[in-house]
Amino acid sequence: MVHEGGNLQLRADETPVAFCVLDTTGTITHASDPELELLGYHQHDYVGRNFLEFDVDPDAAELTLSRVLAGEDVLDHSARLRARDGSVRHTLRSLSPIRLSGVIRGIRCVTRDITEATMVAEVLQHAERHLAALQKENEVLRARLDDLERTNPAPARAAAHSLATILEATPDLVATFAMDGRVIYANSALRHFAGIASVERLRDEPVSFFDFVAAGQGHDLTAKLRSQLREGRTWTGEIRAPRHDGEVVPLSCVITPHLGAEGEIELVSGIARDVSTYKQLESELAYQATHDSLTELPNRKLLTRFLDRILATPGSDRTMVILFCDIDNFKVVNDSLGHSAGDKLLAGVAKRLxxxxxxxxxxxxxxxxxxxxxxxxxxxxxxxxRMASQISRAMALPFDLGATGTHVTVSTGIAIAAGGDDSAESLLRDADLAMYKAKELGRNRAVLFDEALRALVEDRHETESALHMALDRDEFVLHYQPAVDISTGRVRGFEALIRWNRPGAGLVPPSQFVRIAEQSDLIGRLGRWVIRRACEQMAAWDRIAPGLDFEIAVNLSGRQLTTTSIVDEVGASLDLSGLDPSRMVLELTESVLVESLDTALDTLRALKALGVRLAVDDFGTGYSSLTHLQRFPIDILKIDQSFVAELETIEAESSLAAVMTGLARTMGLEVIAEGVESGVQLEALRQLGCHGAQGFLFAPPEPPSRSRRRLGSLLGL
Structure with missing residues (x-):
């Protein structure tokens, strides 16, 4: 189901967690954004380092890795991790082996942050230990007083006075009372807490300890407390008692019966501490652990808990619906207006929802x-x-993010609980996949997850598994399409285009598997293979026909740009093949540059430092601006074939291709047109001053052997 703008039509056709992937040496090969946020790192200073570096106890971590590499799943392993700022995060980590063809190739590690919960537990444990220590000191002092009273009454009275002074000064609540509940002594802190004006008032108007407890807690607890004390056992726990202003306050208590010579209970003493501050901290931390601090909305943890609870509730004539909304091109707003504007936009979207x-x-x-x-x-x-349409209309109004209003749209994926085996995880996954489908279909629309989309997902999973095996079995090949110098008609270079020679399916084009490779982290291996093989092929052609000096173009994906290893990989391939770096062109799509603005810039500068040339592929189809282009060290603009096609029907000077050629000329860039299929298009491009062209007019992408033969014929054009 697709919803675009306000029109509805039927159409058939992943969730962020803190996790990382390790190779078998423990080196981190991939990390999710929440994993990086947890420890305060970025991709470039986290990925590539060893997993053990971040653990406060590396020996324990190494032992855990050994267990996983032996094939064991390790769940909720307690680990203290050192963050970038030096602080220590308390976590639970679950590690499991990644198997390919039955062989362990790596480790998947999911991290859960329990720092706040650990802090609260430590504070409460400290309070309980302190109360227990006070109780023990009280018992020791009382025993000493009894000894002194029997042996020397005068020093005993002096010690008793000292003890009374100490008890009056302590901020903890201290009392002694009889088994009938009558309070014999209450220190200053307790008298203030209960609103008892003086010790004399306590004698004149007796107070029952058990009534005091029952007023805030009820009689059930007092009955249990009496029963345990009669058995001569100390009671430790928490009660809720009314303060003099009427507020019921949590108190952490230790209450101990004191036995006489005949075993009878002579006296009961109690020490309590007001833990309301700790409870407030615990409550605030619990809220922070389940709510987003920016928007104050429930976070993923609380949402998942809520969904699981609702799904476990039997019987209803209403069906639960999940709408998974993603702001379109949010990164553009963040990069162009700044992170504070991005935060303001997120808060605004939350408010409208x-x-x-x-x-x-x-x-x-x-x-x-x-x-x-x-x-x-x-x-x-x-x-x-209806809800998706309401969301779309709500986002249509501009957001006030600064000097001008900013318009955004959202892509929405919809999943509907069908009963049976539905879980929070499965529903959110289905809605997320439907949202990505909405993105693929052009954004600003809603897609309903249905059986057709489920079949597509299952097919993608099957393709992903097959891609793993294809890399191991060397099932990929490169085809080469020539680019021609328009002014001379001579070949200026080739673009290397990957094909998958899939058993039983023939040659599979990249459109059917590259995106899946990117989503499954296979793109790194695949990209390395393409670069290495293209360099090797160029070296082979150089040996056959030295001095031709034409270039080879290779496509890079957005995922490759986010890793610093791409620079080393390109450099290594150039060194091994002996290819002059200036003859290599690395092509990136316009949308990849925009979406990877921050990380791409440093990587592209490092690639330029190697001596390679950089091209923007499919120019005109993305969302870049002149400002964006000027930031990148680009050498070549490749005009998308859709703008070349219109040269058949309109004057060259009036075309968008003319605008793009003029822009490139202003920026000092070369221009190559893609998808050239006719002499009319070629002549128009020549008039516009376009430097190069490629397309079926000259040759389709072909295997190396055919490209070699065609090269010979094209050199004479």
Missing amino acids: REIVRPADVVARFGGDEFVVVTEGVDPVAHAL
Whole structure:
């Protein structure tokens, strides 16, 4: 189901956690954004380092890795990790082996941050230990007083006075009382807490300790307390007692019966501490652990807990609906207006979502620029589409992020609980996949997850598994398409294009597997193979026909740009092949540059330092501006074939290709046109001053053997 703008039509057609992937040596090969945020690192200073470096106890971590490499799943392993700022994060880590063809190739590690919970537990344990220590000191002092009273009454009275002074000065609440509950002594802190004016008032108007407890806790606890004391056992726990101003306050207590010579209970003493501050801290930390601090919406943890609870509730005539919303091109806003504007946009989106949902609906921030709406309806499909339409209309109004209003759209994936085996994880996964489908279809729309999309997902999983084996079996090949110098007609170079020679399916084009390789982290291996093989082929052609000096172009993906290893990989391939770096062109799509703005810039500068040339592929189809292009060390613009095609029907000077050629000329860039299929297009491009062209007019992408033969014929054009 697709919703675009306000029109509805039927159409068929992943969740952020803190995790990292290790190779078998313990080196981190991939890390999610939440993993990096947890420890305060960036991709370039985290990926590539050894897993043990970050553990406060590396010996224990190494032992855990050994267990996983032996094939064991290790769940909720306690680990203290050192963050970039020097602080220590308390975590639970679950590690499992990654197997390919039955062989362990790496380790998957999921991290759960429990720092706040650990802090609260330590504070409360400290309070309990302190109370227990005070109680023990009280018993020791009382025993000494009894000894002194029997042996020397005068020193005993002096010691008793000293003890009374200490008890009056302590901020903890101290009392002694009889087994009938009558309070015999209450120190200053307790008298102030209970509103007892003086010791004399306590004698004149007796107070029952058990009534005091019952007023805040009820009689059930007092009955249990009496029973345990009669057995001569100390009671430790927490009670809620009314303060003099009427507020009921949590107290952590140690209450001990004191036995006489005949075993009878002579006296009961108690020490208590007001733990309301600790409880408030615990409450605040619990809130912070389940809510997003920027938008104050429930976070992923609380959302998942809520969904699991609702799904476990039997019987309802209403069906739960999940809408997974992602802000389109949020990175562009963040990069162009700054992170404070990005935060303001996120808060604004959260506010609008809260305003349009019903009181019983739930809005949560799932992470980054992703939000989830949980709702329900008798007719779930119709209700989901109405809600998606409301969300789209709510986002249509500009957001005030500074000097001018900013317009954004959202892509929404919809999943509907079908009962049976539904879980929070499966519903969120399905909605997330539907959202990505909405992105693929052009953004600003809603897609309903259905059986056709489920089949597509299953097919992708099958393709992913096959890609792993294809790399091991060397099933990939490169085809080469020539680029021609328009002014001379001579070959200026070749673009290397990957094909998958899949058994039983023939040659599979990159459009059917490269995106899957990117999503499954296989793109690194695949990209290295392409660069190495293209350099090797150029070296082979140089040996056959030395002095031709043409260039080879290779496509890079966005995922490759986010790793610093790409620079080393290109450098190594150039060194091994002996290819002059100036003859290598690395092509990146316009959208990749925009989406990887921060990380791409440093990587591209490092690649330029090697001596290679850089090209923007499919120019005109993305969202870049002149400002964006000027920031990157680009050498070549490649005009997308859609703009070349219009040269068949309109004057060259009036075309978008003319605008792009003029822009490139202003920036001192070369221009190559893609998808040239006719002499009319070629002549128009020549008039516009375009430098190079490639397309079926000259040759399709072909295997190396055919490219070699065609090279010979094209050299004479």
